[in-house]
Amino acid sequence: MITIFIRTTILYILVVIAIRIMGKAELSELQPYELVIIIMIAELASLSMESVEMPFINGVIAMSTLVFLQVIISFLTLKSEKARAIICGKPSILIQNGNIVERELKKLRININDLIEQLRIKNFQNIDDIEFAILETNGELSVIPKSSKRPLTPSDLKIKVEEEGLPVSLIVDGKINRQNLHKASLNFNWLYKELRKQNIDDINKILYGSVDQNKKLSLHLKNDEKGIEK
Incomplete structure (x- = not known):
């Protein structure tokens, strides 16, 4: 019982480390070879947990080998277009210039x-509205609508708008993120002054706080669905 508990704990940590080493892409859009490696790692971890007779080191070596191979393959696909085409394949155009490419449908x-x-699923009900539809190597369908069917943007109307930028988290669950505060070129004096303006006397009351590029502070209090904005 204790042996299984220890093996399971160690294997869990190793699998998490392996996924982290392989990169964030492994958790979202998987290429075929990436999916195979993750399935094999899961199977190896399962066997090592269940089979006490199996030497623990064998499972660790096998998993390490798979991670090593994945890193090598990823490096090859990054540096070589030919390797990327062989390992990952190429995108397939299913609709081109508004016309369905029948030979690609049959091929796939x-x-x-x-x-x-x-x-x-992509919110296109009419094929006539589509200029291109491309099946990516990860199985995702990319759709490019015709110009007349695309949503209007400020640039289409020749309207200038300010870039919003990405809000920076400053407070999470009553704790100040010092690194983000410094990244936003702000300091504690500025933050506490802004909190006083919004009648916040205890930072522990704040569930989440962020600031945008215009130094506009947005706060969400605990047990309160409404945000308070400056």
């Missing part, structure tokens, strides 16, 4: 109903 064994379903 995708029927019209499947294509229409994927387009509906």
Whole structure:
């Protein structure tokens, strides 16, 4: 019982480390070879936990080998287009210039109903509205609508707008993020002064606080759904 507990704990830590080493892309959009490696790692971890007779080091070596191979393959796909084409494949154009590319559908064994379903998922009900539809190497369908069907943007109307930038988190669950405060070129005196302006006398009352590029402070209090903005 204790042996299984120890092995499971160690393997859990090793699998988490392995996923982190392989990169964040492993957790979102997987290439085929990445999916295979993750499945194999999971299987190896399962076998090492269940089979007490199996030497623990064997599972660790096998998992380490898979991580090493994945890092090597990722490096090759990063540096070589030929390697990337062989290992990951190439995107396939299913709709080109508003026309369905039938030979690609047959090659990929995708029927019209499947294509229409994927387009509906992307909020396109009419094929006539689409200029290009591209099946990416990770299986995701990218859709580019025709110019007349694209949403209007400020640039289309020749309206100048300020860039919003990315808000910086300053307070999370009553704790100040010193690193982000410094990144935003702010200091504690500024923060406490802004809190006093909004009648906040205890920082522990704040669930979340952020600041935008215009130094506008936005606060959300604990047990309060409404935010307070300066």
